[in-house]
Amino acid sequence: MEDFISCLTDAGCDKELISEVCRLYKRGDNEMVIRKLRHHRNILMDELHCGQKKVDCLDFLLRKLAKSEN
Numbered sequence: 001m002e003d004f005i006s007c008l009t010d011a012g013c014d015k016e017l018i019s020e021v022c023r024l025y026k027r028g029d030n031e032m033v034i035r036k037l038r039h040h041r042n043i044l045m046d047e048l049h050c051g052q053k054k055v056d057c058l059d060f061l062l063r064k065l066a067k068s069e070n
Contacts, residue, residue, distance in 0.1 A: 013040060
């Protein structure tokens with residue numbers, strides 16, 4: 001169980017989610033555990049995509065500035 005909690009922590013789960021997932025896991029409700037973890041994964045993916053858009057904007061500006069210097 002320690003490895004399970006460690007992995008959830010590394011995945012950015014807060015204490016509330018970890019507690020809920022552990023409770024569900026101990027109860028044997030794997031379907032709900034999967035549902036909760038997929039939901040958290042979707043949140044992380046949204047954050048990743050948002051960050052990628054910001055990087056893309058900066059890359060665009062950097063290319064534009066580099067072109068104007070030539």
